[in-house]
Amino acid sequence: MKLILVGVDRSDTARQAAERAAELASSTDATLHVMTCSKKADDDNRAFLDGLAQALPHDRVTTVAAVGDPATVICEEAARLGAGMIVVGSKRTQGATRVLGSIASDVIKQSPCDVLVAHTGS
Numbered sequence: 001m002k003l004i005l006v007g008v009d010r011s012d013t014a015r016q017a018a019e020r021a022a023e024l025a026s027s028t029d030a031t032l033h034v035m036t037c038s039k040k041a042d043d044d045n046r047a048f049l050d051g052l053a054q055a056l057p058h059d060r061v062t063t064v065a066a067v068g069d070p071a072t073v074i075c076e077e078a079a080r081l082g083a084g085m086i087v088v089g090s091k092r093t094q095g096a097t098r099v100l101g102s103i104a105s106d107v108i109k110q111s112p113c114d115v116l117v118a119h120t121g122s
Contacts, residue, residue: 001084005033007074007107008089010048017089017118022058024116030084031060035077037070071106079112087116 006021008014018034025032034053036045045065053061066073078086088104108115 001028001030003031003033003081003083004028004085004087005035005074005078005081005083006087007070007103008034008036008049008052009038009070010036010044011089013089013091013120015052016120017087018052018056020118021087021116022056022061024085024087025060026058031062032056032058033077033081033083034061034063035066035074036064037066037068037073039067039069041067070103071110074103074107075110075112083113085114085116086111087118089118089120091120 004021004025006018008018022032034049036049038045049063049065053063064077066077074086086107088107090104104117108117
């Protein structure tokens with residue numbers, strides 16, 4: 001696997017998913033592509049990504065902030081880059097019908113590659 005894409009927002013769940021993705025990227029010698037996507041342009045996303053990339057325990061990290069439907073844009077970016085895996089976070093704090101968040105669920109349905117759901121809640 002040459003590239004792992006992790007979709008993040010500014011939540012603790014997403015940060016934990018990014019940390020797990022960085023561990024996986026390090027163990028497989030893959031580049032880690034950290035991506036955030038929101039439905040509207042958000043200037044804070046770039047600063048967030050830069051800070052997160054510096055904090056991750058991996059030396060080959062690229063970032064992108066995009067605008068659009070998060071699940072669709074994440075999957076399109078994964079296809080464009082030839083990602084071997086997408087990592088998304090999900091809390092397990094909701095009822096049985098809502099174990100996966102809607103973005104994680106949509107990524108699984110649309111993904112051109114394997115998806116790892118990092119469960120970060122209890």
